[in-house]
Amino acid sequence: MNLQAEIPLDYMIMLSTIVFFVGLLGVIIRRNLISMLMGVELMLNAVNINFVAFNHYLFPHRLEGHFFRIDSDGHSSSRSRHCNSVNH
Amino acid sequence: MTGPKIIFFILAACIVVFSILSVTSRRILRAAIFLLFVLVAMAGLYYMMNFQFLAAVQLILYAGGIVVLIIFSILLTSQINSKLDPPKISHLIAGVTTAVGGIVLAAVTILQYTFRPTAESAIGTDMRTIGIQLLDTQITGYALPFEVISILLLAALVGSIFIARKHNT
Numbered sequence: 410m411n412l413q414a415e416i417p418l419d420y421m422i423m424l425s426t427i428v429f430f431v432g433l434l435g436v437i438i439r440r441n442l443i444s445m446l447m448g449v450e451l452m453l454n455a456v457n458i459n460f461v462a463f464n465h466y467l468f469p470h471r472l473e474g475h476f477f478r479i480d481s482d483g484h485s486s487s488r489s490r491h492c493n494s495v496n497h
Numbered sequence: 498m499t500g501p502k503i504i505f506f507i508l509a510a511c512i513v514v515f516s517i518l519s520v521t522s523r524r525i526l527r528a529a530i531f532l533l534f535v536l537v538a539m540a541g542l543y544y545m546m547n548f549q550f551l552a553a554v555q556l557i558l559y560a561g562g563i564v565v566l567i568i569f570s571i572l573l574t575s576q577i578n579s580k581l582d583p584p585k586i587s588h589l590i591a592g593v594t595t596a597v598g599g600i601v602l603a604a605v606t607i608l609q610y611t612f613r614p615t616a617e618s619a620i621g622t623d624m625r626t627i628g629i630q631l632l633d634t635q636i637t638g639y640a641l642p643f644e645v646i647s648i649l650l651l652a653a654l655v656g657s658i659f660i661a662r663k664h665n666t
Contacts, residue, residue, distance in 0.1 A: 415501040424509050426603045430596040435520035437592035438584035447532050465546040469619035476639045483646035487653030489563050493570045494657035
């Protein structure tokens with residue numbers, strides 16, 4: 410399946426832009442730690458879409474976006490663990 | 498409209514609608530479930546881009562781990578029945594202005610720029626290639642970030658135990 414011909418890279422980046430700023434909206438309008446954590450989670454996942462999309466569309470000969478995304482998994486799980494312990 | 502395009506638009510609509518619902522919902526447990534739907538739809542996007550390993554990681558780690566952790570902390574702090582306060586008008590205005598302005602600014606910038614893909618042939622994304630590159634110390638390897646991220650996880654574990662312990666001992 411040739412995804413580049415079907416779906417341009419711009420679609421993916423626009424999608425992740427919208428999700429990122431919706432997450433930012435959530436961080437701004439909520440004053441609850443768990444709600445803010447969910448907003449940050451949305452922003453982080455938007456960035457992950459960007460990593461994977463750039464890897465797939467522009468630089469398919471390396472797996473850099475792939476491993477950046479796996480590393481950001483580690484960041485996000487350590488951060489949510491921290492937030493939960495702060496909350497208790 | 499072809500098949501992949503239809504699937505992409507369904508997934509994108511799911512992601513956008515549920516992320517907005519997750520941010521605006523005043524019941525926090527529902528917000529967590531909407532976040533779960535967003536994460537599962539993102540796993541579908543990874544499947545579309547042929548990254549099966551990442552889609553599995555997304556389902557296991559985010560849908561199975563982080564959302565469950567969030568739901569646990571909602572239940573343990575017994576906020577399940579309370580509705581969140583409606584946001585202050587000043588916060589709402591600031592947030593919506595920032596979001597809409599940011600989306601417009603980013604969209605204008607992205608649509609003006611032309612991305613140039615590399616001419617080199619694509620590498621496979623099967624488990625064997627991923628495993629070899631993840632633990633390789635050559636120029637294409639990612640052993641050092643792998644180790645650094647494990648140190649970060651250990652530090653987060655120690656830090657969260659230190660924060661969450663009882664203070665009367």
